[in-house]
Amino acid sequence: MRTAKFIGVRLAGALLVLFIVGFCTYAVFYLVPADPALASCGRPCTEQNLALARDFMGFGDPWWRQFLDFVGGIATGRTFGAGATAITCEAPCFGYSFQQNTEVLDLIGERLPVTFSLAAGAALLWLVTGVGAGVVAALRRGTPLDRIALAVSVAGVSAPVYLVGLLGILLFGFTLDVVPVGGYVDFATSPVDWAWRLALPWAVLAFAHAAVYTRLTRSQMLDTLDEDYIRTARAKGLTETKVVGKHALRNVLLPVVTVFGVDLGSLLGGAVITERVFGLPGLGGLLIDAVNQRDLPLLLGCTLFAAFLIVTANVLVDLCYGALDPRARLS
Amino acid sequence: MTAPLLALEDVSVDFVSGGVTHPAVRDVSLSLTAGEVLAVVGESGSGKTVTAMSLLRLLPATARLSGRAVFEGRDLYAMGTAELRAVRGGRIGMVFQEPMSALNPVFTIGAQLVEAVRAHRPVTRRQARDRAAELLRLVGLPDQERRLRAYPHELSGGQLQRVVIAMAVACEPALLVADEPTTALDVTVQAEIIELLRDLRDRLDVAILLITHDMGVVAGLADRVAVMREGRVVEQGEVVEVLRRPRHAYTRQLLDAVVSLTASPEAVAVPDARDGLVSRGGQVAVAGSGSVPDDPAADAVLVVDGLTVVYGGRFGLSGTRAVDGVSVHVRPGEVLGLVGESGSGKSTLASVVVGLRSPTRGTVTLAGRDITALRGRERRTLRGVVGTVFQDPASSLNPRATIARTIAEPMLLHGAPGGVDPATRVDELLDLVGLSPALRERYPHELSGGQRQRVGIARALALDPALLVADEPTSALDVSVQARILDLFRSLQERLGFACLFISHDLGVVERLAHRVAVLRDGRLVEQGPTADVLTRPLHPYTTELITAAPVADPDLQRERHVRRRTTTP
Amino acid sequence: GANEPPPGASQAQATRGGTLRILLDGQTVNYDPAKSSSLAITSLGLVHRRLTAWHNKPGEPAKVVPDLADVGKTDDGGKTWTFTLQEGLKFSDGTPITAADVKWGVERSFAPAFSGGLGYHKQLIEGGADYRGPFEGAELAGIQTPDDRTIKFTLVRPYGDWPWVVSTPAFAPVPKGKGQEADYSEHPVASGPYQLVEYRKGVEARLTRNPNWSTDVDKVRAGLPDEVVFQLGQDASVISQRLVADSGDDKFAFGASFVSPAQLAQLAGNTSARQRLVTSKSGALAYLAFNTGKAPLDNPKVREAFQYAVDKTSYQIASAGNAELAGDIATTLITEGIAGREKFDLYPTQPAGDPEKAKKLLAEAGFPDGLPELDFVVSKSNNYPDKAQSVQASLARAGIRTTIRTLDSDAYTTETTGDTATFDLTLSSWQPDFPSANANIQPLFASSEIGGGGYNLSRYRNAEVDRLIGEAQATVDPVEAGRKWAELDKRILEDSPVVPLIYTRNSFLRGSKVANLFIADFPAYPNYLQVGVTP
C-alpha cells in the first residue's frame, strides 16, 4: 500500500517534471532570437516562403497552442501539412524533425544504442576506478599514493574532455596505433569490435568523471572507518578487504550513488563532446544539432527524453537509498 | 597449575592527540586460565574497555600500546595481521559495551551474524543462517527468523545487546571478552544470559573476561575479580575473597555503594480479579490481556493516555505493536519507575513523550498541553521543560561537537536557567555528574562509555527541567558513580521538584528512587502502583518473576539461585 | 599566392575505380534536390545532374556549360528561356529523363513540404509567387514542356543569369509523380554518376555507380571512383589529424571542412602532409559591415575612416596565420574567378591601415574625440570572435572603441538579417551561390534584401544602386553585364557600406591516394565531380 503510494507519487512527479521541462523548453525556445522556419526557407528567403514554411511546420500558431498540439500529438498522433505531401506521425508522436525528415522518436531510437553503449561502459569504468581509487586513497591517507590520486582526479576534472579525447586519439590511435579511431560498431554485429572501438571513449569519459567519485569515496570512507561498527567487523575477524569493501563501502555509497544517478542520467542524454571527438552517432550530437539548427521538435524530443532518463535515474537512486541504508528510507 | 590462556603483562595505553598524551591504562597485569571467569570492575573511565580492546588491537590509531598480552602462548600485540585475524572472532570473541552503535546500520542482523559465523567456519550460507537463528534462540530472542531480517535500528537496546553477544559466541571462542554485556537487559533476561555464559564455560571451557559494574553479575558468574581505578588494577583476587573482605579502600567504597533490591516478594495472597484487573490499594495489575488503566492526578506534568505505537511493517508486512494502550502519569516531584522486559516498549514510550515519534493512537499531555497537537515554535518551546537522557549515549552525542558544546546545547536553544553564563553552568554540570573539567574539550569518541553517559545526563539537567525522561541513565556507570548520580537526582529533585520518568532494569535503583512503579511487558502495562507495594507484594506474575531474578552482590546467594534455576528449568 | 606550388601539383593521376572517402563534420547530407543548397560541383552533383553545369579550372573564370541540357536560349532579352535536353538520358532506374521530369523537379521545389533549397528561381518564374507545388495537381504556369526534350521558362522579368540559375539543385530531374514522400532524400532517383545505396544518419552515406550513367552523355563529371563514401559527424580536428596521419582508408579520403589556422601551423612542420594541403587561390569575400541605418555609421565620412583604420594584415593572421594561407587583401566586392571582375582600390593605404588618416577623417566628420562605443556583433562560428578581436584592436588604434558581442550562429543571423537591427558593426563573408557577379552584389546590397532574412547586413539603401542592379540583372550578354556589375562594385564602395577585408582562401587536406583534387578560381571548394583515387 505504502509502496504503491510511493510509486504513484514518484510517477506523478516524473510526469510533472517532464511536463514542466517540456513547457519551459517551449517557452524559452520562443525567447531565442531565431526562427525555426528560417532554416527551411532557403536562400534567398522571402517573407512569403518563410510564412509557408512556418505554416507547414505548425509554427504559425501562438506558442502555447503549439505546445498543446505537441502534447496532444503524444496522445493522438499528428499530421503536418495537407494533401499528398502531408506527413503523418502516429501516436505517440513526439514531433517530427523537418530538418532530418524523420519522426523524432525514430531518430532517438536510432541513436540510443550508441549513447547507451557509451554511457554504460564509461559509467561502469569510472564507478569502479573512481570508487576503487577513493578507497585506496582513504586507506593510504597522506601517502604519495593519495597525493597522486588527487592530482590525477584534479587533472581529470580540469582537463577539457575534448582535449583528452584528442590526445587519446593522437596517442593511442595514431602514434601507438592500438585502437581504431572513431566509428561505432553494433554490439550485435561484433561484440569485440564494439568494445574495442568504444574503449578509448570510455576511458576518456571515465577520466573526466571519476574525480568526484574518488574524492567523495575518500572523504566518506575516512568518516566511516572511524565508526564503531567497523571495529565490530574487525573484531569478528573479517579480512580488511571485507571490512573496507563491504562494511565501510556500503555506508559510503549513498552520496556516490547520488552523483552516479545525476551523472548517468545526463550522460544518457548524450555525451556531446566525446561523441563528437570519436565520431559516434549518439544522442548528444543530435541534441546539439537540434539546438544549432533550431530544430524545435527534435530539441523538444531530445530534451524530454533526456529529462525522462534523468528522472528515471533519480527515482532509481532514491529507491536505492532504502536498500543501501535502511535508515534513509522515506518515511 | 596450567599455563594461563591469557596473560597481560604490564600493559599500558596512552592516547596521543594534538601532541598531548592522555594515559588511559597503566601497567595492568592480569591472567586468565581456560574455563575461568575474571570479572573486571572499577570506576567509570578507569581503562577497562581500553584494556579489553587492546587485546584485539581495536584501539584507534591515536593509542600507543606497550607491554605484552600473551594469548595461547603468543603475544597478541606483536601478531601479524593474518594471525590476528584468525584470533579475532575465532579464538577471542568480543562483546562491545555499546551495542546500539556496534552493529552496522545498513546490514540486517542476519547478515551480520552469518558473516561472523562464516568468517571462521567453512559452512554454507544456509548452514550459517541456521546457526544464526540458533544463536538468537540461545540469547533468548524470540521470533528469530523475523529478527534476522531486521535492521539494527529496529531492535531495542536489550535486543541489540543480545545480538552482539550472539555474535561474539558465534564461533565458540576460547576466550570471551564481554564488556558490560548485560547493561541493557532486564533482570530475567540478564539471568538467562549469565546462564548462557556459565554454560559456555562449563561445556566448552571458555574463559571469560567480564567487564561489569553490576556486582550481582560478578557474584553470580565470576571466579576472580580485578578492581581497576585510574588505569591501574588496585586489587585482584578470588571473588568471594574480594567481595567479602575487600582490602583496598576503593573496593570497599565500591561495595558500599552497591544498591541491591532489599525488598523480596512476600507470599501474600493476590486478590481476586475484577473486570480483568486485580487491585489492592493504589496498586493495579491486569489479570488478562490489555493494559492497566490510569487515573491521572489533576496536576500531573505528564499524562500519557491510551498510547499505542505501531512500527509500520515494510512492504505490507504487519507492524510491531511496540506500545499498546499504555496510560501513565507523572506528578510534579514524583519519580515514576518504568521497568519491564527488554523490548517491551520502554524506549518507544519515552521517545513519544519527548516528541521524537508521533503516536499511532493515544495522547500525550505535557504541562497541560497535548504535544501531538502543537506545532513549530510552541512545540519547541515546550521541549525546553523536558530533559532527556537517551538509552544509547554514544549515538546521542554529535561526534563533531565537544562535550562542553553538547552540554551547552539546551542553553543555546532556550537560554541558561537564571541567566547564568553557559560556560560556568557547563563546568557546574560536569562537576555534578562527576566528570573532570579537563574533559570539556574532548569529543565523544575520546570518552569511556560511562563518561559519555554522564555527558548525556549533564545535558538533560542543564535547563533544570520540569520533567526528566531518563532511559537507563545509569546502565554504564559503576556503582560508586551510580550512587553519586542517584544522590544527585534525589537532591535535585528535592530542590527543584521536577518530575521524572525513570526507565531502568535495575530494580534496586528503582526501589531507591521511584515513588511509583509501572511494569511494562510486551507493550502493555501489566502492573502499576507505589514502589514499596509493587516490589514487595507484586500482583502480576511477571512482576514477581522480575523481582526474584534481580541479582544480588552475594556470591553464595547467587550460586544458590543458579542451582535453583537449573533444577526448575530443565 | 605566387610562391605557392600550384594547387594539386604533386597529385598523381587518378585512375578509374576504388573507393573515395569524404570526411564531413556535419551529421547529414541531403540528396533531395529541392531542399539542397549544394554548389553545382560538390556532393549533390555526384548524384543529380541539373540543366546546366559549371566549368571551372584553375586560372580560368567559371563558365556555364551544358549538363542535361544546353546552356539555354532567349530571344526576348532574357524573359523566356528555352533549354533542350540531350538525347539518351536515363535515370538510375532505367527510365528516360524527360523535360517533364525536370519540370516536375522544379515544381516540387515550390511545395511547402520541400522548401529549404536554393530558391533564386522562385520569385522569377512566372506564376511562382503563389504556386504551392505539383502534388495537388496544379502546374506551374511559367514552365512549358512542348516535347520530351524541350523545356521553356517564362520569367516575370528579364534575367540574364538564368542559365546560371538553372544550375542550382532545384533544376535536377525528379521522375514525374515521384518524390512526394518526405524522406525522398534518402532514396533519390539518380541522374548523375552515382546513386545513394545506403544512408545512415550521422554515420555515413554510401554512393555506388549509377549503371545508367556514362561519360558519353556527361562531360562535366569524371565519375572515377567506383564508390564514394561520406563519413558523417566527424570532428574537424580529428579529421585533419586522421588525414595528417594518412593511414589505412584515410589515404583515400579528403576532408570537406576547412583546415583551421592552428592545423595549418601544425602542417607547416610536416612536409609530407603539407604536400597534401590544397589551398584555394581565392575565395569568399570577408567584410566588415556597418549598420548604415544607425548613427553615427549612417555618415559615409565616418564609414570611410574605417576603410583606413582596419589592419587587414592582422585580420589575415587571425584568419589563417599568414597572408598566404588567409587570402589576398580585398578591395572590391566582386570576388576573383568571376567573369567581368575589375580590380580597383578606392581607399589605397598600406595593408596594416593608416590610423592617423582614419582619425583625421573622423575629425572631419565631426568626431575629433573618436566615436561612442560601438556594438560589434559576430557569430561564434568560424573563428569570428578571434577575427573580430583583431579588427577591434586595429580600430582601437584610430580611437574607435568597440564591444564585441558574440552570438550563437542562428541568433546572429536573426540579429543581422532581421527586420530591426541594433548592432553597429559586424563581420561576415559571402560566397556567391553561382559564379556571377550578380550573386556577389545583389544579395548584399539591394535594398530589397534588407531584413526579412535578407543578407544586406549593412542595410544599404540606395535607389540608384537598386536601379542599376535591376538593369544589370536584365542584361543577357555576359560581357555587357560584367561591365555593369563592375561599375556597380565601384559605385557601392564609394558609399563604404562595408570594408572589404580579404578574399578568404580555403584549405583542404587530402589523403595520399586521392588524386585530381583541385580548386579552381571559383568557387573556393574542390570539385568533387573530378576527384578520383589511385590504387
Next chain:
Amino acid sequence: MSDPLRPNAVRPIRGAALVVLRRDRWALAGALCIALLALLAVGADVLTAITGQDPYTYRIEALDPATGAPAGALGGVSGTHWFGVEPLTGRDLFAIVAHGARTSFLIGLAATAVSVLLGVVLGAAAGYLGGALDRLVTWTADVLLGFPYLVFMIALGAVAPAEVPRPLLLIVVIGFFGWPSMARIVRAQTLTLRARGFVSAARSLGAGPVHVFRHELLPNLWGPIIVVATLSIPGKIGLEAALSFLGVGIPPPTPSWGRTISSAIDWVGTDPMFLVFPGAALFLATWAFNVLGDGLRDALDPRTAR
C-alpha cells in the same frame, strides 16, 4: 582558545582552517597557491606592467610570419613575454593568464559559492523536513537537470539587457544551474543523518530546523560539500567560457582562462605552451582548493584530526 560554547563551536570552520594551515604542509601549499592566484588576479595590472605588456595589444612581430604561431622556442617565452605569446595575435600570454584569473577566479568561485549555498540549504531542507518540500526540491532539481540550459543561455544572451553586468549574470546563471547535484548529495546524506541519535537528541531539546541544520547536520556534511564544491570549480570556469561564446559571458577580448584554454586546444600540436600556462593555472587552482579542502575535512573531523 576559541570559546567552545559559541553557537558554531562545532569544530568552527575558521578555527579549523587555522589549525590546518599550521599543521598540514600540503594544505598550506594549497592555501599559498590560492593566495598566489588571488594575487595574480588582483595585481594583474601591476605585474604585467613590469614587462610593459597588456592582454590587448596585438604584437604581430612576436609571431612566426610563416605560420602565425609564436616565434621562438616554447611558445615565445622570453624576458618580455614570460609565458610567451598567443598564436595569431601575439598578445602577451602572461598578461592574458593574469587578467584571466580575474574573470575566471571571480566567476568560478562566486558561482560555486552560489550553487553550494543553494544546494546545501535546499538539499538539507528537503532531506530533513521531507514531505512536500522534499518533493518540490527534488522535482525542481530534476527539471533543472533535464532542462537544455544551452537553449536557455542562447535565449538569455539575446534577451538579457546589456545593462546587467555580465559577471553578475554569469554568477547567477551558472550558480543557479549548478545547485541540483549538490542538493541531491546533501539530501541523501541528510536522510541518513536525520535518523542518527544526536539529531533526534537535538530535536527533543526543541531545536528547530535551522538550529539542527547549522549545528548538527552541517558539521557532518562538510566532507561531501567540500569535495563537490572544489571539484565543480573547473566545470564552472569552463562553462563561463562556453557562455561567452553565446553572448552571455564576458565578451572578448577580456581574457578568461576557459576561453583561452578552449582556443589553445587546437594548438596543442603546434604550440603546446599556449595550453600549458592557462591549463596549469586552472589545474593549480582546482588542485589547491582540493588539498585545502582535504586538510579542512580532516581538521573538521575530530576523529582524524591529529
